[in-house]
Amino acid sequence: MKKKEMKKQGGNWVLLNKKRKILYRSDSVADVYRKGQEYPEGSVIIEQRFEPGTCFF
Amino acid sequence: MSHSPLLKFNFTYDDRFGVPLIPVTFFHKNGTRAQLLNNAILDSGAYEITIPKELADLLGLVLRPRSNPVHTAGGRIEACTATIDFVLGRGGRFVHYSNVDICVMEQCPAVLIGIRPLFEDYNITIMAHQHRCILEPKE
Numbered sequence: 001m002k003k004k005e006m007k008k009q010g011g012n013w014v015l016l017n018k019k020r021k022i023l024y025r026s027d028s029v030a031d032v033y034r035k036g037q038e039y040p041e042g043s044v045i046i047e048q049r050f051e052p053g054t055c056f057f
Numbered sequence: 058m059s060h061s062p063l064l065k066f067n068f069t070y071d072d073r074f075g076v077p078l079i080p081v082t083f084f085h086k087n088g089t090r091a092q093l094l095n096n097a098i099l100d101s102g103a104y105e106i107t108i109p110k111e112l113a114d115l116l117g118l119v120l121r122p123r124s125n126p127v128h129t130a131g132g133r134i135e136a137c138t139a140t141i142d143f144v145l146g147r148g149g150r151f152v153h154y155s156n157v158d159i160c161v162m163e164q165c166p167a168v169l170i171g172i173r174p175l176f177e178d179y180n181i182t183i184m185a186h187q188h189r190c191i192l193e194p195k196e
Contacts, residue, residue: 015092029168030111036092047095048167050074 016045061153063178063194066146070096072188079170079190084142086117093147094168099190103171106159113139113161120161127160136162145175
């Protein structure tokens with residue numbers, strides 16, 4: 001996915017390759033997990049990007 | 058619930074987010090492994106592992122009604138229980154947990170790793186100033 005498209009797409013859940021390049025991002029955790037299924041097991045990583053200062057209670 | 062032999066872990070996490078984060082990998086109901094989630098929140102304020110409902114649905118988990126209500130900082134909310142397998146760790150060092158009861162919530166902002174089972178199985182030290190958490194198996 002092109003950077004421009006990703007920026008437009010937004011989202012705080014991301015799919016990364018081993019070099020930590022963002023392959024996909026979405027606000028939906030399920031979408032990111034679903035996209036992750038398209039890659040061989042262990043070849044990608046899922047992360048959530050929190051806004052700095054986000055509080056979880 | 059059962060688990061493989063416990064290992065000691067020393068996780069560092071990104072200081073941008075200000076909360077302790079650990080790597081976990083969930084399994085689908087059919088036994089296949091999902092991709093690694095690199096930053097689940099280690100949360101001593103949560104009773105159990107809590108995940109968003111949309112993730113539970115994707116994993117194919119069977120949701121059961123809860124016998125007790127769920128209270129959050131935002132008030133009482135609807136939630137379900139499910140049973141899941143997961144592994145703690147990354148890079149070839151794993152502890153495999155099976156048949157763990159977890160909480161599933163519609164409005165869940167993150168994956169929370171609560172008291173049951175990790176804080177029951179491990180002495181956990183969060184060194185916030187070093188952005189590090191150490192999980193030491195209880196004897």
